[in-house]
Structures are given as C-alpha cells and as structure tokens.
Amino acid sequence: MAAPARNDYEEEFEDDAEVEEVEEHDDGVEGRADGAENEEEEEEEEEEAQPWTGLSRLPERSELVELLKEVAGAGRKQLTVLLLGKSSVGKSSLVNSLLGEAVVRVQAFKLQADTEMTTSVVRQVAVGDPEVDGLRLKIIDTCGLEDPEAGDTVNWGSLSKIAEDIRGVPIDVVLYVDRLDLYRVDPLDRAIIAAISQTFGRQIWSRTILALTHANLTQPPPGTTYDSFVDGRIRLLRGAFPRGPVPFLRRPLPAALVENSDTCPVSASSGARVLPDDSEWVVGLMGEVVDLALARRSPYKYHPRMTTRSSSRFRWMLPVVVVAELLFYQRIVRPALESGQRRVVAEDDNLWAMRRQQRKALGLHPPHRPGSEAAWRLEQMYDDD
Known part of the structure; x- marks a missing residue:
C-alpha cells in the first residue's frame, strides 16, 4: 500500500x-545535565x-x-x-x-x-x-x-x-x-x-x-x-x-x-x-x-x-520588524496623515471664505468663525448626540 x-x-x-x-x-x-536526567526518567x-x-x-x-x-x-x-x-x-x-x-x-x-x-x-x-x-x-x-x-x-x-x-x-x-x-x-x-x-x-x-x-x-x-x-x-x-x-x-x-x-x-x-x-x-x-x-x-x-x-x-527578526514599522510610519503613514490634515484645513478655510463673500453680498457682517477650542467643544456636542 x-x-x-x-x-x-x-x-x-x-x-x-x-x-x-x-x-x-x-x-x-546545567540544562544539559537536567535534560539527561529527565531522559533517563522518561525511558520507557x-x-x-x-x-x-x-x-x-x-x-x-x-x-x-x-x-x-x-x-x-x-x-x-x-x-x-x-x-x-x-x-x-x-x-x-x-x-x-x-x-x-x-x-x-x-x-x-x-x-x-x-x-x-x-x-x-x-x-x-x-x-x-x-x-x-x-x-x-x-x-x-x-x-x-x-x-x-x-x-x-x-x-x-x-x-x-x-x-x-x-x-x-x-x-x-x-x-x-x-x-x-x-x-x-x-x-x-x-x-x-x-x-x-x-x-x-x-x-x-x-x-x-x-x-x-x-x-x-x-x-x-x-x-x-x-x-x-x-x-x-x-x-x-x-x-x-x-x-x-x-x-x-x-x-x-x-x-x-x-x-x-x-x-x-x-x-x-x-x-x-x-x-x-x-x-x-x-x-x-x-x-x-x-x-x-x-x-x-x-x-x-x-x-x-x-x-x-x-x-x-524568528525572534531575531523582532528588532528588524520594529525598525521597519517605525520607518513605515515616518516615511509613509505620517506624511499621509499630515497631508490629509493640511487638506482638511485648506478646505475649511475655503468654506469660511465663501461664507464671508456670501454674507458681504447680502450686506451682513462677516460670519463668526469659532476658535479651535470652541470648534472642538462643538464637535464633542455633536458626537455625544
């Protein structure tokens, strides 16, 4: 067979x-001696x-x-x-x-x-x-x-x-x-x-x-x-x-x-x-x-x-993996996050500029743009809801 x-x-x-x-x-x-002793005990x-x-x-x-x-x-x-x-x-x-x-x-x-x-x-x-x-x-x-x-x-x-x-x-x-x-x-x-x-x-x-x-x-x-x-x-x-x-x-x-x-x-x-x-x-x-x-x-x-x-x-690879993760974060993840943050800020600035133009055309005072702390508090209120 x-x-x-x-x-x-x-x-x-x-x-x-x-x-x-x-x-x-x-x-x-010492480990080898103990192992030999154990082998004698385990001998069937x-x-x-x-x-x-x-x-x-x-x-x-x-x-x-x-x-x-x-x-x-x-x-x-x-x-x-x-x-x-x-x-x-x-x-x-x-x-x-x-x-x-x-x-x-x-x-x-x-x-x-x-x-x-x-x-x-x-x-x-x-x-x-x-x-x-x-x-x-x-x-x-x-x-x-x-x-x-x-x-x-x-x-x-x-x-x-x-x-x-x-x-x-x-x-x-x-x-x-x-x-x-x-x-x-x-x-x-x-x-x-x-x-x-x-x-x-x-x-x-x-x-x-x-x-x-x-x-x-x-x-x-x-x-x-x-x-x-x-x-x-x-x-x-x-x-x-x-x-x-x-x-x-x-x-x-x-x-x-x-x-x-x-x-x-x-x-x-x-x-x-x-x-x-x-x-x-x-x-x-x-x-x-x-x-x-x-x-x-x-x-x-x-x-x-x-x-x-x-x-x-593969424990010898642990430092290599840690370094690779750090480099990946610094070279790829962090620049991508910072770029995304800059894009969000730019879009927010454009939105408030458009609002100012609209209110100016209507003869109204400029909109009140909240500061960073107030904006954060508003976000928390909406998130809680």
Missing part, C-alpha cells in the same frame, strides 16, 4: 518540534505483550496480516496507536473491535475519579508467519476529554494526566474518534481540539486520523445519500482542526469509518464487517493507520516543551 506524500503543512509541525529540541540543548551545562520500560489471540478470530485476518507485514518489513518492531476524543463516541469499543477481544471495559462516561485516564493494551502477533510474528501492536485508550460536571467544558485535568502517562512514549498514529451520525461541530468540539493542540503541540495532527463511529447509517437524512452525508460530516470536522501556513496546499486529515455494533452487516463471501457502501471498515481503518505510520520519519513523542507557545524561530 503506497504511503501518502509528505507536505509542507506536516513538515512545518515537525520542524517546530526539531527547532525546540535544539533550543533545549542550548541552555548550558518495555511492556509485556500477550499473544494476539483475537487476530485469528477476526474475519479480516488475512488482510490485516498483509498490512502488518508492511510494518514489519519497514523494520518496525511495534505499532503504537493513541485514541483521543469525547466520551460515548466509541473509543473503547473500537479497541475491542480491532483486537477481536473484549480487553477494555466499555463505559458510557470515563470521567469518574476512580477511572484510569489511559489504558494500554499490548498484543504480539503470532500467526506462524516469520515475516510478521513478533510484531507488537500497542493501543492506548483514554478517557473522555470533556467535563460535563463543569458545564460541558474541557477536562484539563484528564488531558494533563494523559499527557503525563504518554510522556516519552513513541506514538505512530493518533485516532481522533468522533461520531458520524452527528450534524454539526459544536463549540465543545472546537475547544477540545484546541486544548489538544495546546497540550500536545500542533505537530500531533500530522499523525492523526479521523475515526468516525456509528457509521452504519441505514437511513441517511432526507435529501442526502450515504456518501454525501459522510463527505459533509468529514468536511465539517476537518474544518475544526488547525490549518497550516498554506491552507490550499495542505493534505487534509485522513478519515476512516467505524461501526462497532454487533448489528453491523457482514459480507456474505468473507464474513468481514461492511458498511452501507459495502466497504470493509476494519481493513480500511487499519490501511489508513499503516499508511500514516510508514509515512512518518519518526514517531511522535510527547514532551512538555511541545506545549503550544510563541515560536522563537
């Missing part, structure tokens, strides 16, 4: 992270992987093995996927559907104090094929990112805990999970997307796929077809994510449809789970995951320095 081409939008996010890493190493000997211990027994029970087994062979063939030993999104969108159910095992407890709301913010599941492929056996699949499920007890706002505490839990963990792909059967992107959706950008850095979106659950829409809204409704929903969601420096050149976020329900139709020939457009959604989603994972030079690793902040790459 061909890997998607890189683009300027994705490279900008990765360049930001690389520049920030360089700046971290320029903070002096390899988690024990259990055999992926559910793979053999999946009707899409053969297609998934071929996709995983591409990952193993690229020299990867592990494929790590992080799930993010609101509650009740189907993140945990998606984990179970992909693995073919009920490994994660499904809850309507993962916001209770006794609920873990992240749940990691590691499975190792063992299908009797040396090309793929030993490859590990790690899926990190997370709690909902909204806080309904505070009035449907972002749950910053949960977001911070998730960031702490995945600190230093190499993430190959992020699945931003939402529902297909919705009709709008509300302010809470936009707030959560902005909070993710602020917490993890905007470069996380270059590793993100939109995973839209509840995709078995047997009856799309009146006046639409299944395909047109899907396209419209994806377009609305994509518009809520941050844009790159050249929006019309950036590659939109890839999207995949998901149906976790047991009522999802299956193919009569293969038994694979299919959507109303006859596409096999498990194969389609994993295909997008593998494509995106292989297209990246290196996995995403969260570090607090990635938190959104003013870019320092």
Whole structure:
C-alpha cells in the first residue's frame, strides 16, 4: 500500500518540534545535565505483550496480516496507536473491535475519579508467519476529554494526566474518534481540539486520523445519500482542526469509518464487517493507520516543551520588524496623515471664505468663525448626540 506524500503543512509541525529540541540543548551545562536526567526518567520500560489471540478470530485476518507485514518489513518492531476524543463516541469499543477481544471495559462516561485516564493494551502477533510474528501492536485508550460536571467544558485535568502517562512514549498514529451520525461541530468540539493542540503541540495532527463511529447509517437524512452525508460530516470536522501556513496546499486529515455494533452487516463471501457502501471498515481503518505510520520519519513523542507557545524561530527578526514599522510610519503613514490634515484645513478655510463673500453680498457682517477650542467643544456636542 503506497504511503501518502509528505507536505509542507506536516513538515512545518515537525520542524517546530526539531527547532525546540535544539533550543533545549542550548541552555548550558546545567540544562544539559537536567535534560539527561529527565531522559533517563522518561525511558520507557518495555511492556509485556500477550499473544494476539483475537487476530485469528477476526474475519479480516488475512488482510490485516498483509498490512502488518508492511510494518514489519519497514523494520518496525511495534505499532503504537493513541485514541483521543469525547466520551460515548466509541473509543473503547473500537479497541475491542480491532483486537477481536473484549480487553477494555466499555463505559458510557470515563470521567469518574476512580477511572484510569489511559489504558494500554499490548498484543504480539503470532500467526506462524516469520515475516510478521513478533510484531507488537500497542493501543492506548483514554478517557473522555470533556467535563460535563463543569458545564460541558474541557477536562484539563484528564488531558494533563494523559499527557503525563504518554510522556516519552513513541506514538505512530493518533485516532481522533468522533461520531458520524452527528450534524454539526459544536463549540465543545472546537475547544477540545484546541486544548489538544495546546497540550500536545500542533505537530500531533500530522499523525492523526479521523475515526468516525456509528457509521452504519441505514437511513441517511432526507435529501442526502450515504456518501454525501459522510463527505459533509468529514468536511465539517476537518474544518475544526488547525490549518497550516498554506491552507490550499495542505493534505487534509485522513478519515476512516467505524461501526462497532454487533448489528453491523457482514459480507456474505468473507464474513468481514461492511458498511452501507459495502466497504470493509476494519481493513480500511487499519490501511489508513499503516499508511500514516510508514509515512512518518519518526514517531511522535510527547514532551512538555511541545506545549503550544510563541515560536522563537524568528525572534531575531523582532528588532528588524520594529525598525521597519517605525520607518513605515515616518516615511509613509505620517506624511499621509499630515497631508490629509493640511487638506482638511485648506478646505475649511475655503468654506469660511465663501461664507464671508456670501454674507458681504447680502450686506451682513462677516460670519463668526469659532476658535479651535470652541470648534472642538462643538464637535464633542455633536458626537455625544
């Protein structure tokens, strides 16, 4: 499966992270020592992987093995996927559907104090094929990112805990999970997307796929077809994510449809789970995951320095910009303002001269022209009215 081409939008996010890493190493000997100590603390211990027994029970087994062979063939030993999104969108159910095992407890709301913010599941492929056996699949499920007890706002505490839990963990792909059967992107959706950008850095979106659950829409809204409704929903969601420096050149976020329900139709020939457009959604989603994972030079690793902040790459240009603004004001703006002021005064003088001539022709005394202070007071009176 061909890997998607890189683009300027994705490279900008990765360049930001690389520049920030360089700046971290320029903070002096003490900073470097602290950084080395932190790296030791962040070094991830390899988690024990259990055999992926559910793979053999999946009707899409053969297609998934071929996709995983591409990952193993690229020299990867592990494929790590992080799930993010609101509650009740189907993140945990998606984990179970992909693995073919009920490994994660499904809850309507993962916001209770006794609920873990992240749940990691590691499975190792063992299908009797040396090309793929030993490859590990790690899926990190997370709690909902909204806080309904505070009035449907972002749950910053949960977001911070998730960031702490995945600190230093190499993430190959992020699945931003939402529902297909919705009709709008509300302010809470936009707030959560902005909070993710602020917490993890905007470069996380270059590793993100939109995973839209509840995709078995047997009856799309009146006046639409299944395909047109899907396209419209994806377009609305994509518009809520941050844009790159050249929006019309950036590659939109890839999207995949998901149906976790047991009522999802299956193919009569293969038994694979299919959507109303006859596409096999498990194969389609994993295909997008593998494509995106292989297209990246290196996995995403969260570090607090990635938190959104003013870019320092061009701070050396600040004095140049200030001088340029000053010169622009002195050479262009100020002369234009002074010229305009002189023109207004000249037109005012001509107006009063015309009035004097008119009153003189009528045999009246010259008009009384108010002074500058009186004129200002009259202006204020008219402005107040």
